[in-house]
Amino acid sequence: xxxxxxxxxxxxxxxxxxxxxxxxxxxxxxxxxxxxxxxxxxxxxxxxxxxxxxxxxxxxxxxxxxxxxxxxxxxxxxxxxxxxxxxxxxxxxxxxxxxxxxxxxxxxxxxxxxxxxxxxxxxxxxxxxxxxxxxxxxxxxxxxxxxxxxxxxxxxxxxxxxxxxxxxxxxxxxxxxxxxxxxxxxxxxxxxxxxxxxxxxxxxxxxxxxxxxxxxxxxxxxxxxxxxxxxxxxxxxxxxxxxxxxxxxx
Amino acid sequence: xxxxxxxxxxxxxxxxxxxxxxxxxxxxxxxxxxxxxxxxxxxxxxxxxxxxxxxxxxxxxxxxxxxxxxxxxxxxxxxxxxxxxxxxxxxxxxxxxxxxxxxxxxxxxxxxxxxxxxxxxxxxxxxxxxxxxxxxxxxxxxxxxxxxxxxxxxxxxxxxxxxxxxxxxxxxxxxxxxxxxxxxxxxxxxxxxxxxxxxxxxxxxxxxxxxxxxxxxxxxxxxxxxxxxxxxxxxxxxxxxxxxxxxxxxxxxxxxx
Numbered sequence: 007x008x009x010x011x012x013x014x015x016x017x018x019x020x021x022x023x024x025x026x027x028x029x030x031x032x033x034x035x036x037x038x039x040x041x042x043x044x045x046x047x048x049x050x051x052x053x054x055x056x057x058x059x060x061x062x063x064x065x066x067x068x069x070x071x072x073x074x075x076x077x078x079x080x081x082x083x084x085x086x087x088x089x090x091x092x093x094x095x096x097x098x099x100x101x102x103x104x105x106x107x108x109x110x111x112x113x114x115x116x117x118x119x120x121x122x123x124x125x126x127x128x129x130x131x132x133x134x135x136x137x138x139x140x141x142x143x144x145x146x147x148x149x150x151x152x153x154x155x156x157x158x159x160x161x162x163x164x165x166x167x168x169x170x171x172x173x174x175x176x177x178x179x180x181x182x183x184x185x186x187x188x189x190x191x192x193x194x195x196x197x198x199x200x201x202x203x204x205x206x207x208x209x210x211x212x213x214x215x216x217x218x219x220x221x222x223x224x225x226x227x228x229x230x231x232x233x234x235x236x237x238x239x240x241x242x243x244x245x246x247x248x249x250x251x252x253x254x255x256x
Numbered sequence: 257x258x259x260x261x262x263x264x265x266x267x268x269x270x271x272x273x274x275x276x277x278x279x280x281x282x283x284x285x286x287x288x289x290x291x292x293x294x295x296x297x298x299x300x301x302x303x304x305x306x307x308x309x310x311x312x313x314x315x316x317x318x319x320x321x322x323x324x325x326x327x328x329x330x331x332x333x334x335x336x337x338x339x340x341x342x343x344x345x346x347x348x349x350x351x352x353x354x355x356x357x358x359x360x361x362x363x364x365x366x367x368x369x370x371x372x373x374x375x376x377x378x379x380x381x382x383x384x385x386x387x388x389x390x391x392x393x394x395x396x397x398x399x400x401x402x403x404x405x406x407x408x409x410x411x412x413x414x415x416x417x418x419x420x421x422x423x424x425x426x427x428x429x430x431x432x433x434x435x436x437x438x439x440x441x442x443x444x445x446x447x448x449x450x451x452x453x454x455x456x457x458x459x460x461x462x463x464x465x466x467x468x469x470x471x472x473x474x475x476x477x478x479x480x481x482x483x484x485x486x487x488x489x490x491x492x493x494x495x496x497x498x499x500x501x502x503x504x505x506x507x508x509x510x511x512x513x
Contacts, residue, residue: 150348153323157342158365158413168365172352248393249351 069128077136127196143174
């Protein structure tokens with residue numbers, strides 16, 4: 007309760023204030039709907055929204071999982087030698103700079119309408135923070151500990167598993183935290199073009215001037231982002247609580 | 257009565273003898289850190305290496321540990337194959353491992369099975385007085401306890417050569433004094449060769465059987481002195497005038513730098 011209450015209070019206050027502003031005519035309802043209208047839209051379209059939420063969740067989670075696995079693997083590869091890093095890291099930056107909205111139509115050409123395009127979009131948008139943070143973590147291993155592992159004849163593989171990877175875990179989790187939010191954004195953008203899930207609901211409701219439904223879908227997308235973020239926080243708390251300052255004493 | 261400590265036959269049997277011949281080490285920026293260094297270290301000796309910052313003490317230690325190679329000259333060890341352990345300036349423990357798992361780490365890396373490495377690690381922790389803390393994580397230990405875990409991790413493999421790079425520099429004086437006594441006691445019991453790099457003149461004089469003062473540049477040896485103090489050293493020795501005399505001699509050599 008202690009953790010839920012602080013963010014719940016501003017939510018209730020803002021919701022009530024918005025309701026009052028819209029009902030009082032201070033904000034036109036066709037631009038910003040009253041919270042009660044959003045909740046009504048959530049209830050009225052519950053079947054459609056639930057199905058859309060399920061599709062978006064699946065695409066975002068799969069895209070995120072792929073970017074987590076691939077991103078960590080790429081970072082391990084890049085960290086293995088300075089030469090490989092110099093040669094390939096600039097291409098990893100491509101994922102950071104690519105305007106996803108511009109290449110989404112290309113994804114449709116490659117993968118067709120539907121799930122694959124949405125997953126690809128979520129993947130492309132979310133992989134860079136995983137690569138960048140994991141690489142930073144893997145390259146920041148304490149040199150004294152590397153010496154210690156060498157002294158006892160540890161192979162590169164053993165050093166990776168028993169030293170470099172666990173030492174990089176706080177940074178890896180930071181990357182995953184950022185990536186989790188981006189995966190949801192990537193999935194929604196992919197759905198605008200790829201046509202399914204909450205992105206599609208937003209797109210259709212927009213053309214119908216159903217601002218309440220747009221807000222309802224956006225609210226669900228935020229809930230999805232928060233859920234993924236919460237999952238990473240849970241993993242972080244479980245793995246780091248005994249030894250890392252970020253999970254201690256808070 | 258003051259007696260001069262001597263390396264016993266049993267100690268020599270367990271330590272490593274080292275011979276540095278014209279050792280040269282140059283950094284990547286062409287800075288010559290050590291130039292033509294000759295040094296003989298007897299088996300089972302407790303050698304302190306003193307010198308100003310940047311004189312190449314740590315570089316020398318890394319070369320002896322075979323973590324880096326000399327650019328010229330050679331370091332000959334007798335016997336050729338032996339176990340080395342290294343204690344750093346800070347404890348450098350793995351924060352995600354308990355005291356027991358940190359202590360057992362070298363044995364794990366060397367491929368010992370779980371039962372054997374835990375049994376050895378527990379015995380070593382008992383020697384440094386940390387049995388009670390075996391389940392604790394480094395974040396739950398004091399600075400002095402962390403350094404004792406680091407020492408236990410070094411000793412768990414029963415090394416014949418123990419290299420220490422200013423290991424107690426970051427500790428408070430009382431903790432340092434007690435650890436010095438404990439280290440000296442462990443050395444006497446185990447008879448390994450210890451090379452102890454330090455900035456502290458009092459530490460070098462208290463701990464070592466022999467102290468070497470290095471020059472600021474070029475890794476030359478300014479003073480090489482056998483420390484004329486009793487073999488068993490307790491905190492009572494700290495107020496002994498003989499220790500003061502040794503410190504004076506070492507200080508004079510350091511001041512010339």
